[in-house]
Amino acid sequence: MLKVWKKVLATGNVTEPWEKSVPPERSRGEVVVEQHAACKGCKLCVDVCPTKAIKLYEGSPVINQKACVFCGLCVESCQDGCLKQTSNYKLATLGGSLVENTGSELRNKIRRVLGRSLHIRHLDIGSCNGCDFEMNHVCNPVYDIQQYGIDFVASPRHADLLMVTGPVTRNSTQALMMTYEATPTPKLVMALGACACSGDQIFGESYAIRGAVDAFVPVDIYVPGCPPRPQAIIHGLMLALDRM
Missing domain, CATH: 3.40.50.12280 (Rossmann fold)
Structure with missing residues (x-):
C-alpha cells in the first residue's frame, strides 16, 4: 500500500481540465470556408468529398459538419484557397x-x-x-x-x-x-x-x-x-x- 501511495505522489495530477485541453497542432478538425477567397465554382471539392458533405450554394461551398470526416481532401483539391482545415473540435x-x-x-x-x-x-x-x-x-x-x-x-x-x-x-x-x-x-x-x-x-x-x-x-x-x-x-x- 505504501508503494502505491509513493507512486501516486510521484506521478502527480495527470487529469486535464476539459476546457483547457488543446489538441495537437497537426490535429485535423473543422473545415471552414475562407470568406476572403472567391470560389469559381469548379466543384472539385464537391466531387472529391467521400461523404458528400460539401455542396455549392450561391457559388460558395457549404459544409455539412455532421457528415465531414476531416480527411482534408477538399482543402487539397481547392485551387482557389476557399477552404481551410483547422484543429477546432468543438462542433457539438x-x-x-x-x-x-x-x-x-x-x-x-x-x-x-x-x-x-x-x-x-x-x-x-x-x-x-x-x-x-x-x-x-x-x-x-x-x-x-x-x-x-x-x-x-x-x-x-x-x-x-x-x-x-x-x-x-x-x-x-x-x-x-x-x-x-x-x-x-x-x-x-x-x-x-x-x-x-x-x-x-x-x-x-x-x-x-x-x-x-x-x-x-x-x-x-x-x-x-x-x-x-x-x-x-x-x-x-x-x-x-x-x-x-
Missing part, C-alpha cells in the same frame, strides 16, 4: 427537441431532474469501433469525466443518456428502439460520430444500412467527427448539461 450541437425551445426547457429539466450529474449507456448499432475507442478515453486518468459527475452504466434502465455510435443497421434497429424505450424519462440521446449523425455516408448505400440515428429516435446532441476526439465528446456532454 443541440438538436431534435432542443431546436424548438433553443435548449432552455431541456436544460432546466436536466438541472431539475438530474442534479447536474449524468449516467450514460453506450449503444453500438453498427460502428467500426473508431468512435467507441475514443469514447473509452474519456474515462482514463487524463480526461476523467467522473470528476464532473458523469459515468457509464451497464443497463439503460439506470441511464439518463444514450450515447449511440454507428449508423442504424437493419439488424440493430430493434435493439435501438428497445433500448430507447427501456431508458427512463427524462432521457437524452447523443449521436456520436459522423455515421450516427449523418447516416450512411461513410459505409455507402447498402441494404444493411438504414440511416442516421435521428431517423428512428429523437436526438438531442450531435457530436460529429470520424472519430470525434475525447475533448469533443466531453464538449458535447458539457453542452447538454449547460456547463459551458
Whole structure:
C-alpha cells in the first residue's frame, strides 16, 4: 500500500481540465470556408468529398459538419484557397427537441431532474469501433469525466443518456428502439460520430444500412467527427448539461 501511495505522489495530477485541453497542432478538425477567397465554382471539392458533405450554394461551398470526416481532401483539391482545415473540435450541437425551445426547457429539466450529474449507456448499432475507442478515453486518468459527475452504466434502465455510435443497421434497429424505450424519462440521446449523425455516408448505400440515428429516435446532441476526439465528446456532454 505504501508503494502505491509513493507512486501516486510521484506521478502527480495527470487529469486535464476539459476546457483547457488543446489538441495537437497537426490535429485535423473543422473545415471552414475562407470568406476572403472567391470560389469559381469548379466543384472539385464537391466531387472529391467521400461523404458528400460539401455542396455549392450561391457559388460558395457549404459544409455539412455532421457528415465531414476531416480527411482534408477538399482543402487539397481547392485551387482557389476557399477552404481551410483547422484543429477546432468543438462542433457539438443541440438538436431534435432542443431546436424548438433553443435548449432552455431541456436544460432546466436536466438541472431539475438530474442534479447536474449524468449516467450514460453506450449503444453500438453498427460502428467500426473508431468512435467507441475514443469514447473509452474519456474515462482514463487524463480526461476523467467522473470528476464532473458523469459515468457509464451497464443497463439503460439506470441511464439518463444514450450515447449511440454507428449508423442504424437493419439488424440493430430493434435493439435501438428497445433500448430507447427501456431508458427512463427524462432521457437524452447523443449521436456520436459522423455515421450516427449523418447516416450512411461513410459505409455507402447498402441494404444493411438504414440511416442516421435521428431517423428512428429523437436526438438531442450531435457530436460529429470520424472519430470525434475525447475533448469533443466531453464538449458535447458539457453542452447538454449547460456547463459551458
